[in-house]
Amino acid sequence: MAGWFSRLIGRAKPAPDPAQAVRAMAPVVRATPRAVSTPGSVAESPLLFGVRRPLVGAKGGVAAFELTLTSALQQRLKQRGGPKALAAHLAMLLAAAEPLCRSGRAGLVSLPASVLVLPGVAQQACAGAMLCVQDLHQIPAELAAELRARGVRLGVPDGPPAQAAAADFVMLEATGAGLDTVMLSARRWREVFPALPLVGSGLHNVDEVERLLRNGFALAGGLLDRLREQPAPRPLNSAAHRICELLNHLALDKDTELIAQAVRVDVALSYRLLRYVNSAALGLQRHVESVDAAVMLLGRVELQRWLQVLLLSVSESRQASLAVQESALARGRLLENLAQESGEPAAQVLFTVGLMSMLEVVLQVPLATALQPLRLGDAALQALLHRQGIYADYLNLAEALDNADGPRIEALAPVFGGTDVVQALAAQAWIWAAELTQASNPASPAAVRSPSGAPPARVNA
Numbered sequence: 238m239a240g241w242f243s244r245l246i247g248r249a250k251p252a253p254d255p256a257q258a259v260r261a262m263a264p265v266v267r268a269t270p271r272a273v274s275t276p277g278s279v280a281e282s283p284l285l286f287g288v289r290r291p292l293v294g295a296k297g298g299v300a301a302f303e304l305t306l307t308s309a310l311q312q313r314l315k316q317r318g319g320p321k322a323l324a325a326h327l328a329m330l331l332a333a334a335e336p337l338c339r340s341g342r343a344g345l346v347s348l349p350a351s352v353l354v355l356p357g358v359a360q361q362a363c364a365g366a367m368l369c370v371q372d373l374h375q376i377p378a379e380l381a382a383e384l385r386a387r388g389v390r391l392g393v394p395d396g397p398p399a400q401a402a403a404a405d406f407v408m409l410e411a412t413g414a415g416l417d418t419v420m421l422s423a424r425r426w427r428e429v430f431p432a433l434p435l436v437g438s439g440l441h442n443v444d445e446v447e448r449l450l451r452n453g454f455a456l457a458g459g460l461l462d463r464l465r466e467q468p469a470p471r472p473l474n475s476a477a478h479r480i481c482e483l484l485n486h487l488a489l490d491k492d493t494e495l496i497a498q499a500v501r502v503d504v505a506l507s508y509r510l511l512r513y514v515n516s517a518a519l520g521l522q523r524h525v526e527s528v529d530a531a532v533m534l535l536g537r538v539e540l541q542r543w544l545q546v547l548l549l550s551v552s553e554s555r556q557a558s559l560a561v562q563e564s565a566l567a568r569g570r571l572l573e574n575l576a577q578e579s580g581e582p583a584a585q586v587l588f589t590v591g592l593m594s595m596l597e598v599v600l601q602v603p604l605a606t607a608l609q610p611l612r613l614g615d616a617a618l619q620a621l622l623h624r625q626g627i628y629a630d631y632l633n634l635a636e637a638l639d640n641a642d643g644p645r646i647e648a649l650a651p652v653f654g655g656t657d658v659v660q661a662l663a664a665q666a667w668i669w670a671a672e673l674t675q676a677s678n679p680a681s682p683a684a685v686r687s688p689s690g691a692p693p694a695r696v697n698a
Contacts, residue, residue: 288304
């Protein structure tokens with residue numbers, strides 16, 4: 238049980254420094270980024286300078302991540318670092334994709350052909366990686382064959398389909414014109430290559446993500462914390478009300494016996510609680526057969542967290558619900574990590590703020606309506622409803638990371654230890670959220686692996 242709780246609320250073992258792989262590369266990519274030396278969880282993340290953005294698969298869960306440098310960093314590298322420094326950073330992005338691919342999720346990296354052909358760069362691409370290559374036709378045929386033989390998929394960005402080299406997928410990014418541009422591009426590509434998998438990126442809300450998935454896209458990514466339009470006012474469903482009532486019992490410090498009694502009268506809640514405490518993920522040595530024992534075992538703090546996570550799963554059915562839930566968990570964990578990094582004593586409150594910031598998308602009711610039954614403090618409500626107060630910058634930073642907004646990240650990050658620390662904590666939060674999602678949803682994309690642990694061969698996980 239200790240191992241599970243350490244993953245749920247604690248710190249994991251540090252992972253190897255990914256910069257080691259780049260240091261071993263040929264001299265042309267010797268200009269490696271400065272290694273980050275920070276304690277604890279920051280060192281465990283393989284993505285210390287980039288941003289990961291989730292890509293939703295056809296089954297509605299996070300099936301891949303797009304790994305990217307912020308636009309501000311790319312601009313600085315072009316102006317000051319030169320092509321060698323840019324190549325080193327992109328090579329480290331490729332190296333950062335390896336743990337994702339081993340977990341059964343693809344890592345997608347965009348880079349020019351001129352970088353991929355440099356000595357040592359292509360060697361960083363692992364099985365399951367997806368490379369969107371500008372000017373793919375400039376890649377030597379033998380290099381392309383070698384990469385594909387290793388299980389790497391080579392794609393192209395949008396452009397004239399008839400002039401594109403043979404590709405394993407095409408990546409279509411939303412522009413200022415929005416979804417219509419992506420849909421028109423998809424039609425052009427399908428007329429020439431009907432079976433070519435399509436990947437949509439840069440979408441403006443979860444509704445656009447789901448629309449592309451309904452139209453046969455293999456992967457689609459964008460801002461999962463936003464809806465196309467504010468949902469119409471309507472009451473919360475009964476399941477959400479029951480969970481909010483129990484959360485309020487905990488907030489009011491009511492007796493544990495009373496809380497256990499309230500769970501017992503709800504058959505569905507009792508079943509889910511007993512299933513949770515008896516799951517293999519918790520690793521208990523004996524079975525728990527009563528709700529009272531389960532409540533006592535978890536304790537008030539972990540019971541509150543379980544209920545908060547459970548609140549995410551009572552949403553109205555929508556195609557990307559699993560991905561939205563995982564995104565909310567990652568945001569909650571990020572805010573908690575940031576609070577610990579900055580010395581904020583209310584780290585548990587920040588977890589709640591991050592989680593609840595996506596309730597409007599999860600429950601498909603106005604955020605004020607979703608929050609109304611909960612006894613949240615003024616500071617939390619000010620941050621959630623008005624982006625004001627002492628917790629506002631936590632949410633502002635999380636949104637900047639979702640947008641890969643380099644200047645905004647750099648403006649907000651110093652309070653939390655700097656950009657490198659923030660981006661590493663964000664990567665760690667996604668790892669934690671994936672583990673929790675996998676444990677709670679055995680059929681989720683992250684849980685589907687071959688017996689050898691190799692990533693699935695198909696793009697549309």
